[in-house]
Amino acid sequence: xxxxxxxxxxxxxxxxxxxxxxxxxxxxxxxxxxxxxxxxxxxxxxxxxxxxxxxxxxxxxxxxxxxxxxxxxxxxxxxxxxxxxxxxxxxxxxxxxxxxxxxxxxxxxxxxxxxxxxxxxxxxxxxxxxxxxxxxxxxxxxxxxxxxxxxxxxxxxxxxxxxxxxxxxxxxxxxxxxxxxxxxxxxxxxxxxxxxxxxxxxxxxxxxxxxxxxxxxxxxxxxxxxxxxxxxxxxxxxxxxxxxxx
Amino acid sequence: xxxxxxxxxxxxxxxxxxxxxxxxxxxxxxxxxxxxxxxxxxxxxxxxxxxxxxxxxxxxxxxxxxxxxxxxxxxxxxxxxxxxxxxxxxxxxxxxxxxxxxxxxxxxxxxxxxxxxxxxxxxxxxxxxxxxxxxxxxxxxxxxxxxxxxxxxxxxxxxxxxxxxxxxxxxxxxxxxxxxxxxxxxxxxxxxxxxxxxxxxxxxxxxxxxxxxxxxxxxxxxxxxxxxxxxxxxxxxxxxxxxxxxxxxxxxxxxxxxxxxxxxxxxxxxxxxxxxxxxxxxxxxxxxxxxxxxxxxxxxxxxxxxxxxxxxxxxxxxxxxxxxxxxxxxxxxxxxxxxxxxxxxxxxxxxxxxxxxxxxxxxxxxxxxxxxxxxxxxxxxxxxxxxxxxxxxxxxxxxxxxxxxxxxxxxxxxxxxxxxxxxxxxxxxxxxxxxxxxxxxxxxxxxxxxxxxxxxxxxxxxxxxxxxxxxxxxxxxxxxxxxxxxxxxxxxxxxxxxxxxxxxxxxxxxxxxxxxxxxxxxxxxxxxxxxxxxxxxxxxxxxxxxxxxxxxxxxxxxxxxxxxxxxxxxxxxxxxxxxxxxxxxxxxxxxxxxxxxxxxxxxxxxxxxxxxxxxxxxxxxxxxxxxxxxxxxxxxxxxxxxxxxxxxxxxxxxxxxxxxxxxxxxxx
Numbered sequence: 046x047x048x049x050x051x052x053x054x055x056x057x058x059x060x061x062x063x064x065x066x067x068x069x070x071x072x073x074x075x076x077x078x079x080x081x082x083x084x085x086x087x088x089x090x091x092x093x094x095x096x097x098x099x100x101x102x103x104x105x106x107x108x109x110x111x112x113x114x115x116x117x118x119x120x121x122x123x124x125x126x127x128x129x130x131x132x133x134x135x136x137x138x139x140x141x142x143x144x145x146x147x148x149x150x151x152x153x154x155x156x157x158x159x160x161x162x163x164x165x166x167x168x169x170x171x172x173x174x175x176x177x178x179x180x181x182x183x184x185x186x187x188x189x190x191x192x193x194x195x196x197x198x199x200x201x202x203x204x205x206x207x208x209x210x211x212x213x214x215x216x217x218x219x220x221x222x223x224x225x226x227x228x229x230x231x232x233x234x235x236x237x238x239x240x241x242x243x244x245x246x247x248x249x250x251x252x253x254x255x256x257x258x259x260x261x262x263x264x265x266x267x268x269x270x271x272x273x274x275x276x277x278x279x280x281x282x283x284x285x286x287x288x289x290x291x
Numbered sequence: 292x293x294x295x296x297x298x299x300x301x302x303x304x305x306x307x308x309x310x311x312x313x314x315x316x317x318x319x320x321x322x323x324x325x326x327x328x329x330x331x332x333x334x335x336x337x338x339x340x341x342x343x344x345x346x347x348x349x350x351x352x353x354x355x356x357x358x359x360x361x362x363x364x365x366x367x368x369x370x371x372x373x374x375x376x377x378x379x380x381x382x383x384x385x386x387x388x389x390x391x392x393x394x395x396x397x398x399x400x401x402x403x404x405x406x407x408x409x410x411x412x413x414x415x416x417x418x419x420x421x422x423x424x425x426x427x428x429x430x431x432x433x434x435x436x437x438x439x440x441x442x443x444x445x446x447x448x449x450x451x452x453x454x455x456x457x458x459x460x461x462x463x464x465x466x467x468x469x470x471x472x473x474x475x476x477x478x479x480x481x482x483x484x485x486x487x488x489x490x491x492x493x494x495x496x497x498x499x500x501x502x503x504x505x506x507x508x509x510x511x512x513x514x515x516x517x518x519x520x521x522x523x524x525x526x527x528x529x530x531x532x533x534x535x536x537x538x539x540x541x542x543x544x545x546x547x548x549x550x551x552x553x554x555x556x557x558x559x560x561x562x563x564x565x566x567x568x569x570x571x572x573x574x575x576x577x578x579x580x581x582x583x584x585x586x587x588x589x590x591x592x593x594x595x596x597x598x599x600x601x602x603x604x605x606x607x608x609x610x611x612x613x614x615x616x617x618x619x620x621x622x623x624x625x626x627x628x629x630x631x632x633x634x635x636x637x638x639x640x641x642x643x644x645x646x647x648x649x650x651x652x653x654x655x656x657x658x659x660x661x662x663x664x665x666x667x668x669x670x671x672x673x674x675x676x677x678x679x680x681x682x683x684x685x686x687x688x689x690x691x692x693x694x695x696x697x698x699x700x701x702x703x704x705x706x707x708x709x710x711x712x713x714x715x716x717x718x719x720x721x722x723x724x725x726x727x728x729x730x731x732x733x734x735x736x737x738x739x740x741x742x743x744x745x746x747x748x749x750x751x752x753x754x755x756x757x758x759x760x761x762x763x764x765x766x767x768x769x770x771x772x773x774x775x776x777x778x779x780x781x782x783x784x785x786x787x788x789x790x791x792x793x794x795x796x797x798x799x800x801x802x803x804x805x806x807x808x809x810x811x812x813x814x815x816x817x818x819x820x821x822x823x824x825x826x827x828x829x830x831x832x833x834x835x836x837x838x839x840x841x842x843x844x845x846x847x848x849x850x851x852x853x854x855x856x857x858x859x860x861x862x863x864x865x866x867x868x869x870x871x872x873x874x875x876x877x878x879x880x881x882x883x884x885x886x887x888x889x890x891x892x893x894x895x896x897x898x899x900x901x902x903x904x905x906x907x908x909x910x911x912x913x914x915x916x917x918x919x920x921x922x923x924x925x926x927x928x929x930x931x932x933x934x935x936x937x938x939x940x941x942x943x944x945x946x947x948x949x950x951x952x953x954x955x956x957x958x959x
Contacts, residue, residue, distance in 0.1 A: 177947070184950045187957040212943045216936055280935050 076199075079123065079241070082116035083203035086237060087178070090210040093230060094174055095167050099222060103148045106226050110140025113233050117240045124243050132240060135254045144229065144261050148222060151265065155272050165217035174210050181205035200241030207234030221271055221278045225264040232257050292337055293347045293362060296410055299333045302326065303403035310395035320388025323395050327402055328381035334406055335374020341367035342778050349412045349476070358419070359474055361412035364781025365545065368622055369409050369537045372629045375764065376529035377402055379633045382757035383522040386750055387644060389434070394520075397430035401526070405534045414463035414473035421459060421538065425452035425502070428531060431523045432515045444514035451501045451511045458498030459538070465491050466546060475546060482548025495542045496558050503535035505596060506566040509589045510908045513573070516585035517649065521640020522757075524581060528588045528636055529629040536595055536625055544603055544618075544786045553702060556603025559596045560708065564715035566593025569907075571722035572880060575729060575872045576904060578865040580639045580649045583730055584632065587675060590719050591628040595621045597716060598690050601697065606787050608700040614787045616802060617693035622779045624686035627674065627768055631683060634671035634761035638664050641754055642734060645747035651730070651865035656739040660747040665735045667758035672731045674765045676724035680815040682765045685772035685800070687720055688809055692802040722872070729868045737862050770811050773800045866902065877904050 089109040096102045114137035121129030165173070185202040211231025215224050236253060268278065275282050306326045313319045341347060341362050352358040362370065389395055404427055407420030429452060433445035465487050467473045472481075483491045501508040516524040543555070570589030577583040598621025605614035641664045642657060643649045658665040674681035677688075694716060697709025739745035749755060768775060773796045800809045877883030883904035890896040933941070 180947065180950055180954060183954040184957070188953070209947070212939070212946075216939045216943060219936075 078119055079116065080199055080203075082112055082119060083200055083237060083241075085112045086116065086233065087203050087206050087210070090207050090214075090230060090234075091171065091174060093214055093226065094170050094210065094217070097167070099152060099220070100149070102223060102226055103145050103152070106148075106230060107141050107145035109230060109233055110136060110142075110145070113140060113236060116237060120240045126243075129240055131251070132236070132254070135251070136236060139254060139258060139261075140229070140233065147261070147265065148226070151222070151268060155268075155278070170213060170217045174213055177209040177213065178206040181209060201238055204234045204238035204241065207231070207237060210234075219279050219281055221264075221268045221280050224280060225261070225268070228260065228264070229257065232260070292340060293350050293360065293410075295333060296337050296362065296406070297350075297352065297360065299330050300403050300406055303330050303399040303406075306399040307396045307403070310399070311392045314390075314392035314395050319395060320390060321385060323399065324381045324384035324388055327399055328378055328385070330399070330402060330406075331374045331377030331381055333374070334370050335378065337362070338367040338370030338372075338374055342371065342781060346781075349474075352416065356415075357413075358416040359412040360407075360410045360416060361475075362410050363785055364779075365537070365541065365785040366409050368626070368779055368782040369533060370406070372533055372626050373402075373405055373409060373530045375626075375761075376526060376629045376633050379637060379757050379761045380522040380526040380529075382753050382760065383525070383637045383640065386752075386754035386757070387520075387522070387640070389520060391434070393430055394434050397427045398523070401427035401431060401523075401531075405530055408534050409537060412475050414467060414475075414478070417538065417541075418456070418459055418463055421502075421534070422456055424531060424534065425455065428452075428519075428523075428527055431527075432519045434520055434523070435518065440514075441518040444511070444518040448511045448515045451508065454508070455498045455502045455535075458494045458501070462491050462494035462498060462542065465494070466542070475541075478546045479548065482546070482550065488547065488551065491547060492543065492555065492558065495539060496562070499535045499538040499542070500562065500596075503532045503539065503592050503596070504566070504570075504589045505562045505592065506569055506589070507562075507908055507912050509566060509570070510906065510913060512585045512589055513577070513582045513906075516588075516636075517579055517581040521581075521636060521643060524585075525633045525636035525640070528585065529633040532588060532592055533625050533629055536592065536599070536621075539596070540599055540621075540786060544599065544606075549606060549788055551603065551607060553604055553607040553700070553705060555607060556600035557705075557708070559600030560604065560712055561600075563593045563596030563598075563600055564712045564719075566590065566596065567719035568593075568715050568722070569880065571719040571726060572872065572876055573906070574726035575722060576869040576877065576881070576883075578651050580642070580651055580654075580730065580734060581636065583651075583726065584635050584639060587635075587723060587726060588628075588632060590723055591624065591632070591675075593719065594687065594690060594716060595624050595628070597621075597712060598624065598693065601693055602786060604697075604700060604705065605693075608702075610696075610699055611787065613693060613696050613699065615783050616689060616696075618783045618786050619776050619779055620686055620689035620693055622782055623772060623775055624683075624690060626775070627682035627686050627765070630761045630764045630768060631671040631674040631681075634667060634758060634765060635675065637754075637757050637761070638668035638671060639734075641750045641758065642747070644750065646741075646744040648741070648743065651733040653741045654734045654739075654744050655737045655862065656735070657744060657747055658735040660739075660745065661735075661749045663749045663755050664758060667762040668735065669731065670762040670765055672727040674769065676727040677720055678724075680769050680811050680818065682768035682772070685769055685809065685811060687716075689772075689800065689802070691716060691720075692807055725872065729865075733863070733865055733868060740862065770815060771797070772809070772811060773797055776800065870902075873902065873904060881905065881907065882910065 086109055089105050089112065092105040093102055093109070096105055114133045117129050117136055118133035121127065121133060182202045185205055186198060208231050211227050211229075211234055214227030214230065218224055218227065232253070239249065239253065271278055271280075303326070306323055310319065310323055313322070342364060346363040346367075347361055349359050349361040352360050384398075389398060401424060404420050404423030404425075408417055408424060409420075411417035411420055429445060429449050432448045433441065435441050436445065463473060466478045466483060468478075468481055468483075468487075470477070470481070472478070482488075496505070497508065504512045516528060519527060539559070543559070547555075567590050570586045570591075570593060574583050574586035574590065577586055598617050602614045602618035602621065605611075605617060639649060642654065642661070645661060645664075646654055646657065648654060670681065674683040677683040679685075691713070694709065694713045697713070698706050700706065700709070777796075798810060798812045800811070802808070873881075873883045874885070881904040883902070885900070885902040888899045888901070890898060930941075
């Protein structure tokens with residue numbers, strides 16, 4: 046990520062203005078809306094954690110994808126970066142439409158296991174999630190103090206929280222589909238961080254999007270195979286199925 | 292002149308690169324060793340010139356990364372040593388060249404790595420040269436990898452080399468400090484303090500000590516030296532261990548600043564004393580000539596480290612003259628040891644070529660078959676036994692004089708330690724003399740123990756030259772220690788910036804401000820006169836016309852028909868020669884054991900006497916390490932059987948822990 050060194054950067058507030066608009070200040074609309082969208086994504090991460098039914102999880106994930114697309118588009122407009130619109134379009138197409146649709150189809154085909162079996166209880170996982178958000182805020186805000194724009198700082202804290210929550214979801218669920226969704230929501234956090242920083246090349250975001258599609262594909266195949274061979278989606282049965290032995 | 296040095300290094304690199312494509316020609320070995328001989332002569336010449344004319348300024352190495360080189364008096368002293376040892380080794384290589392392409396490539400790289408370490412003027416270049424030296428010498432140790440014991444030696448050598456690297460890199464990093472200025476000038480400006488200094492001391496002593504062969508980390512030496520070709524082991528023993536000593540001296544005495552406390556030199560002093568005793572004792576028990584010499588190297592490295600540690604302690608106690616004496620003795624002994632140990636290794640290489648064995652029990656009587664080699668090795672053996680007027684005596688005498696003045700440091704604990712170290716050094720010197728007597732007696736005196744030993748002949752001219760050159764230098768250095776100390780004055784100044792008095796002359800070495808003096812030339816004259824008088828008296832008293840006859844014959848009987856060279860049992864064996872010392876000292880230090888297995892009454896089988904010993908580092912250091920390694924491996928293997936959630940938990944937990952650490956560090 047490159048921040049042009051010639052631009053003077055004020056202590057806080059969004060740096061130089063774009064399209065001739067004055068520099069963003071703390072109460073600027075750009076800041077507020079970016080913050081709102083990022084906060085929404087984080088909120089949906091919490092929603093993902095406490096949903097007990099798989100349909101609910103998939104719906105929450107679709108909404109998170111839509112919010113991510115909106116956040117990327119908003120960043121594209123604020124930063125005057127047409128490439129971000131492409132990112133937003135891809136995020137919307139893949140995260141909000143394609144993958145949730147595919148997961149729903151999968152659920153219908155498999156027909157069973159509509160409820161999530163958490164390995165970690167709902168209450169403890171929400172508590173852990175709150176602690177993780179606190180940790181990421183404590184880490185990111187002091188580190189970036191006085192270095193980056195406030196917009197980036199808040200965004201980074203939110204994105205790191207989303208990443209950590211995605212990991213927590215992968216750990217706290219035993220169902221293969223929930224784990225896949227945890228991985229994808231982790232990736233949402235990465236995209237959120239990438240769009241928030243000015244100067245991230247488009248190719249990085251495009252390759253990340255391609256990676257996500259591949260991940261979803263592989264995960265889908267794994268789920269199918271699990272279902273076919275072991276007639277369950279509980280990944281704990283995999284613990285006995287490793288190595289060359291029978 | 293620095294340009295000439297850099298060009299020499301580049302030439303050695305080119306030689307290594309060309310060695311592989313050219314190795315199929317018969318003259319490749321000759322050309323490569325000739326090139327190395329030339330390079331060594333240039334190195335020695337540059338070292339001598341700098342010692343005479345003054346230091347060369349810092350210059351950047353044209354390799355694309357920031358690497359500084361410079362030559363000051365300390366570097367120059369060790370360059371001189373490296374050049375001389377390299378010349379002898381390459382001369383020997385001309386008559387018995389290496390053949391395999393990988394060895395032809397590794398030999399010049401080994402030389403270049405050592406030279407680069409010596410001329411480095413920043414930490415990066417120092418480590419670069421040190422590691423190049425380690426890796427290249429590993430290839431050379433693995434030369435004859437068809438044999439399992441050589442593979443084992445090479446593996447252990449590599450493990451110790453890695454340990455050196457693992458310790459030296461963080462030590463350099465700590466010396467660089469937060470600013471990260473790795474140039475020697477920058478490190479000198481901000482010497483380490485507090486716990487950083489302690490960490491640097493521990494890391495450097497382990498890192499460079501493992502390469503030099505200091506005692507708990509000496510295990511690779513007796514294995515690696517017999518595995519390598521003779522002239523390579525000569526170079527390893529004479530030059531590589533000295534390069535490690537140079538790194539010790541440079542990092543601990545020069546770069547860490549003169550303001551370190553009294554205990555700064557104590558680790559070197561203690562480890563040096565332990566190395567000296569253990570090495571000399573093992574040298575008395577080994578049955579392979581090259582292993583014996585490797586153990587003798589451990590002893591001499593111990594003596595040099597005693598000198599360096601003593602210099603650091605005297606410096607801390609503001610005894611500048613004594614510090615200069617100890618440092619001068621250490622440097623002088625490094626040079627002298629390089630010469631006589633090259634000579635001994637090359638001599639044993641010649642013996643191994645001619646008599647096809649390095650086992651003492653298969654040699655004997657070679658003084659008749661190989662008079663040139665025997666004469667040269669006699670000089671080396673006498674120097675290693677520190678007999679006057681040879682070089683070993685001069686430096687060990689200086690060292691003992693410095694040690695005897697250790698009481699002048701006011702601290703009582705240090706005085707007690709000084710007394711113990713004096714006893715250890717004296718014991719080591721005596722044991723070394725015994726080991727050398729045993730080596731020479733078993734290899735060159737008596738009767739041949741095998742037919743092959745009876746048919747040995749001296750090597751070709753370059754090989755003889757390779758023995759005569761270090762033998763001549765050993766005699767010369769023994770006669771002129773005062774001149775050499777004068778030459779080393781600059782190097783001593785680098786280690787101890789203040790308070791060194793002029794104390795040496797052409798004909799006399801005076802110790803500090805005390806009364807002890809050593810006149811090597813006068814002593815030689817006296818010895819020559821006395822020896823001549825005795826010879827003359829004996830000749831005069833003897834009847835004219837001496838006839839050789841089998842009078843009492845010292846227990847030798849006329850060889851029976853089936854053993855034309857006599858029954859080997861009638862001569863002392865290597866194990867038998869070492870038995871008294873094994874019984875006296877080996878029991879506690881080397882866990883020596885001896886047992887007699889008697890046959891049952893009525894059984895005509897012979898009784899069997901079995902004896903042996905084990906190095907304490909095997910039982911106390913390497914065996915626990917191996918156990919820990921196995922336990923760690925078992926533990927790490929369990930990670931493979933973790934369930935999916937736990938596998939995910941590992942990186943997640945690590946990430947959260949690191950984030951928490953970052954948050955905590957910010958909050959402070």
